[in-house]
Amino acid sequence: MTPRWVSFTGCTLSLCGLAVSAYLTFEHFTSSSSLTCPATGGIVNCLKVTTSSYSKIAGVPVSVLGLVFFAIMAVLQSPPAWSSPALTVRAGRILWSIVGVGTALWLVYAELSKLDAVCLWCTSVHVISLGLFILTAFATAWLEPETDAA
DSSP states (O other), rough: OOOOOHHHHHHHHHHHHHHHHHHHHHHHHHHHHOOSSOOOOSSSSSHHHHHSSSGEEEEEEHHHHHHHHHHHHHHTHHHHHHOOOOOOHHHHHHHHHHHHHHHHHHHIIIIIIIIIBBBBHHHHHHHHHHHHHHHHHHHHHOOOOOOOOO
16 A cells, blocks of 8 residues: 555645746746846846746746646545556656656756756756656556555
């Protein structure tokens, strides 16, 4: 049986990521600059990061992709999903968490090596993605799939 804290933590992280991604999506589509992040030319410059060419993948804002990622991850972290013995659910959760952390690593690389700027809001999403990956990887490795006792 999956401990409750696994699903609770996964859902909480997913909802936090969803909230930050929603905020960044709002900022993107309203062209707002209220990111409460310095835009003074230093290393911390949310506006530079969120308006750069790296803020879109295939023309889709990264924040929208974050919404999709965290919405799907919230479903995959739900108690019924953790209770499912289906290999597709277990593998899907692992693969989806790899997509999230892989994307976060690529975006951190772009921030540090291409833009010389870091967005604090984006960093929070990256940390949440890493947390989800760690939780998912370890919980999946250590927890046996649940089976129906006949």
